[in-house]
Amino acid sequence: MTDQIPTGKFPAARMRRSRRFGWSRELSAETRLSSEDLIWPIFIHDRSEDKDVDSMPGVQRVSVDTLIKMAERAVSLNIPAIALFPSAEDGLKDENGTEAANPDNLVCRAVQAVKAEFPDLGIICDVALDPYTSHGQDGILVDGYVANDATIEMLIKQSVVQAQAGCDVVAPSDMMDGRVGAIRTALDAENLIDTQIMSYAAKYNSAFYGPFRDAVGSAPSTASRSGGKGTYQMDPANSDEAIREVAMDIEEGADSVIVKPGLPYLDVLQRVKETFGVPTYVYQVSGEYAMLHAAAEKGWLDLDAVMMESLLGMKRAGADGIWTYFAPEIANLLKT
Numbered sequence: 001m002t003d004q005i006p007t008g009k010f011p012a013a014r015m016r017r018s019r020r021f022g023w024s025r026e027l028s029a030e031t032r033l034s035s036e037d038l039i040w041p042i043f044i045h046d047r048s049e050d051k052d053v054d055s056m057p058g059v060q061r062v063s064v065d066t067l068i069k070m071a072e073r074a075v076s077l078n079i080p081a082i083a084l085f086p087s088a089e090d091g092l093k094d095e096n097g098t099e100a101a102n103p104d105n106l107v108c109r110a111v112q113a114v115k116a117e118f119p120d121l122g123i124i125c126d127v128a129l130d131p132y133t134s135h136g137q138d139g140i141l142v143d144g145y146v147a148n149d150a151t152i153e154m155l156i157k158q159s160v161v162q163a164q165a166g167c168d169v170v171a172p173s174d175m176m177d178g179r180v181g182a183i184r185t186a187l188d189a190e191n192l193i194d195t196q197i198m199s200y201a202a203k204y205n206s207a208f209y210g211p212f213r214d215a216v217g218s219a220p221s222t223a224s225r226s227g228g229k230g231t232y233q234m235d236p237a238n239s240d241e242a243i244r245e246v247a248m249d250i251e252e253g254a255d256s257v258i259v260k261p262g263l264p265y266l267d268v269l270q271r272v273k274e275t276f277g278v279p280t281y282v283y284q285v286s287g288e289y290a291m292l293h294a295a296a297e298k299g300w301l302d303l304d305a306v307m308m309e310s311l312l313g314m315k316r317a318g319a320d321g322i323w324t325y326f327a328p329e330i331a332n333l334l335k336t
């Protein structure tokens with residue numbers, strides 16, 4: 001029996017009318033997630049065995065052979081791009097992160113191997129020294145302080161070798177001032193004019209990066225002044241500052257920008273997209289991934305549902321694309 005409603009007594013406008021049936025909810029959905037929105041970050045190492053990352057269930061540090069299989073999976077799932085993060089052997093690390101500039105380093109070899117098999121899959125390389133420094137900081141230390149301009153000299157070399165190896169996008173995540181302009185100039189001087197720069201423009205000094213640092217073995221040691229990255233990454237208290245950071249990177253030639261982390265910074269993401277209208281990406285970082293997995297393992301959350309909802313929230317806030325370790329799972333769910 002349907003409710004008998006006295007006319008005039010209750011509202012004419014009823015939001016629930018269009019929510020009542022599935023077809024109508026589908027039709028009126030404002031935001032949709034697609035596999036083409038995803039960037040899949042992958043950890044690689046120079047070993048033949050893959051190794052689980054304890055704090056990131058389902059994520060491994062993989063060999064280049066396994067990476068090729070993952071690239072194939074990305075292609076088959078319509079994921080447009082992968083991002084490579086190396087876990088360098090301790091013997092390759094030094095104070096200045098010089099391995100970053102080695103044209104034959106693991107990342108460069110991995111890029112070449114993937115490009116040879118899957119030339120149309122986008123490859124993004126991180127630009128920062130933390131995988132290669134013995135102290136785990138993203139830059140070069142002078143008296144325990146990460147020195148801006150000396151670091152940029154090394155970042156330039158790192159960007160050029162990665163671009164020459166064939167990566168499509170370099171993504172500086174180091175937060176040094178002026179690095180986007182310096183990298184653009186250096187790439188152009190090598191005639192690498194089509195290599196894009198996706199800048200981590202608004203990257204916060206976040207505790208949510210913990211599992212990533214386990215994965216690449218780069219937890220900052222206390223040899224560096226505070227052990228933290230607060231002298232270069234942004235203070236989580238700030239939002240106007242993100243707008244300045246993004247404006248500077250665009251001015252210096254960034255093709256696109258990243259807000260990072262994701263869920264706790266959706267306000268920043270929305271402001272950046274609305275203010276600049278440039279391609280804007282968000283990074284659902286390792287701690288966000290670990291958190292959802294941990295709750296699901298306890299049976300407290302439905303993993304598929306919360307990963308979908310968290311990514312949809314990021315798209316709704318304005319993301320053109322999302323970096324997420326869930327990429328293959330999401331793409332797989334969207335297929336069915």
Ligand code: PBG
Nearest residue numbers: 128130173208209212285286287
């Ligand atoms: C390195 C870098 C970090 C992440 C991406 N690039 C860690 C850091 O800044 O300490 C974090 C990614 C994640 O947590 O998933 N510069």
